[in-house]
Amino acid sequence: MTELHEHHHDHSELSETQLRVRALETVLTEKGYVDPAALDLLIETYEKKVGPRNGARVVARSWVDPDYRARLFKDATPAIAELGYAGRQGEHIVALENTPKLHNMVVCTLCSCYPWPVLGLPPVWYKSAPYRSRAVADPRAVLKDFGVTLPPDTQIRVWDSTSEIRYLVVPMRPAGTEGWSEERLASLVTRDSMIGTGLPKSPRDVK
């Protein structure tokens, strides 16, 4: 892939960063502080295994299983662990219920806190100044940047992740999905719908 956000930097700076990272990795490896095989495994885990499909399974389960849904909103961390997702940057998770009257949206104005076990690593925009600065002050304008317009009387609650609590938005189940399997429902659940900057796909968007 190309480096989209790095187009802001000139190429000499880019290669300087590249070289510096490589140099540091060599020094740390030679000193025995890091094992490159452990680095490979860390990368593989977050590139291939941990991502928003995990969260989508949690949300889909909450749509079909009322007992699970109740457990999820009572104490999300163990409920999410039932599906095997736990650990780093998801030690204490709270699930937020979207309703016709209330839309939840998650930000970390101070850094990039994000529920890794269920969503993977955050996208660039989530960590960027435009989102972090405006999500708390003008969430409707930010939603517009994502092409989302909510009814004017819907309450919007923005959750600024200032502690080690991580927030997962549980969007509303789309209409027209009666009788769908959990797996098919999960295919409607987008990453952004679990951050609160998007809505689930419509059943018309998937086959």
Next chain:
Amino acid sequence: MNGPQDLGGMDGFGPVMPEPDEPVFHAQWEKRAFALTLAMGMPGGWNIDQSRFARENRSPAEYWTMSYYQIWFAALEAMLKERGLVADDEIAAGHALRPPKPVSRVLSPADVLKVLHRGGPTERETNTKPLFQPGDRVRAKIINPPTHTRLPRYVRGHLGVVDRVIGFHVFPDSNATGAGENPQWLYTVTFSGRELWGSEGDATTQVSVDAWEPYLEPAAPL
């Protein structure tokens, strides 16, 4: 610190630009910088709040023009140098020039998944009782510590309502300076958009932050 990281409520950064089908990493070096940061936590011996402070503790002009992994990498270098684990001449040479310092543990491939799965829970035992209860009105204190804090500027001095007593958690303001975990009661506090942004603000929005007890003072009930 009132640093470049405390972005809530600032103007002028432009629209949010989501990238369709965004890859997890945008360059090979980002992968390595990410993995080095995670792996060095163990031998480096720093905590998450010290890492956060190392990232935010730089000039705004720099912070706002660096990519996020550049910020991570710069913080990693700073923490390594601070602890004498690596020196500038070694990074310049691309090789170790001095023997390693003894470190407590190194992350082995066999431990990676176990360590990630365990994570770093921050809730602690206590015999104390929380000062505030859900429904209590509180004011976020006006504080301006030069060190790390997790009370964003945009709520300081404002009135909110306690929604939830989260638990008794490690206090970042202490943990970041090496003064120990000093755990405190943690609450979800909710502010109306108009309280934060003025009477012209959107009446349908609310903002919640997680705030430790030392950030809050009681406010008179309505």
